[in-house]
Amino acid sequence: MRRSILDPICSCFLARLIKGAFLLACILPLPASAHPADVTPLRILVERQQLELRFTFSLFTLARMMPLDKDQDHFLAPAELNAVKPALTQFLQKHVLIRINDHPTGLGTIARWEPLWPGSEPVDLRTADRSVDVFFTLPSAEVxxxxxxxxxxxxxxxxxxxxxxxxxxxxxxxxxxxxxHQPDYSYDTGFAVEDLFQKPAPASPPPTHSFWRLNLVNILIFVFIGGMVGLIFRKPRKGAPASTP
Structure with missing residues (x-):
């Protein structure tokens, strides 16, 4: 079998190409993906005249909103966590925009605040990733x-x-x-459409006292007319003098 003089050159080039591709794969960064701590669950309970919002913020996310560890000891004490509640309320009121029935609605104040760990224990911010449930209640005067x-x-x-x-x-x-890239959404409840197709309530019957009052008036009129007719067509009694023409 004859071998070409180019065979060693091709083999060397192929080896270098494979090596270069391997080094390039090692150098290039992998596609970024969201860490679980970057994801904030939000439960929205929709009722006819009320919305209830429950945010589950990780301490990782809260630390990006405002400083948590004021004394820089890498531990979050219960007092430090409670101290950020007013600042967190102001932050969310500013950055969570809500309109109900196309009318701007304030987020209001925090209705409930529930750390998802024993509240008496400090949290090591370097090792633990804990979360806090934050509740808001938004009542509405209309459906x-x-x-x-x-x-x-x-x-x-x-x-x-x-x-x-x-x-x-x-x-x-x-x-x-x-x-x-998609920071907003409008949710239609369908409550208004349901109200349009609801059957009207049956009309209530008229009060019974009006019925009897009307009948009593009719009876009195009938008695009066009957009495007048009786007087007009009454026959003279026996022995009574005949009326002169």
Whole structure:
């Protein structure tokens, strides 16, 4: 079998090509993906005249919103966590925009605040990744037809941050992700449409006293007319003098 003089050159070139591809794969960064701490679950309980929001913020996310470890000892004490509640309320009121039935609605104050670990224990921020449930209640004076929401805090949280919202309305559950590229969503409840197709309530019968009052008037009129007719056509009694013409 004849061998070409180019065979060693081709083999050397192929080996160098494979080596270069391997080195390039090692140098290039892998595609970025979101860390679980970058994802904030949000449960939205939808009722006819009320919304209840429950954010589950990790301490990793809260630390991007505001300083948590004031004394820089890498431990988060219960007092330090409670101290950030007013600042967190102001931050969320500024960056969580809500409109109910196309009317701007304030987020209000925190209704409940529940750390998801024993509250008396300090948390080591270097090793533990804990979360806090934060509740808001938004009542509405009218039936909620639609609820629009937008998050403007993604520049503070980073490009990989997201809010994974779960709208729960009765037995209906719908997942909606909020991201830096899709920060808003409008949810239609359908309550207004249901009201249009509801059967009108049956008319209540008239009060019974009106019925008897009307009949009593008719009876009195009938008796009066009967009496007048009797007087006109009454026959003279026996023995009574005949009336002169």
């Amino acid at each position: 909620i037809a639609n609820a629009w929401m937008e998050f403007t805090f993604f520049p503070q949280l980073g490009e990989l941050a997201s809010v994974q919202a779960s709208y729960e309305q009765g037995t209906l559950v719908m997942q909606v992700p909020f991201t830096p």
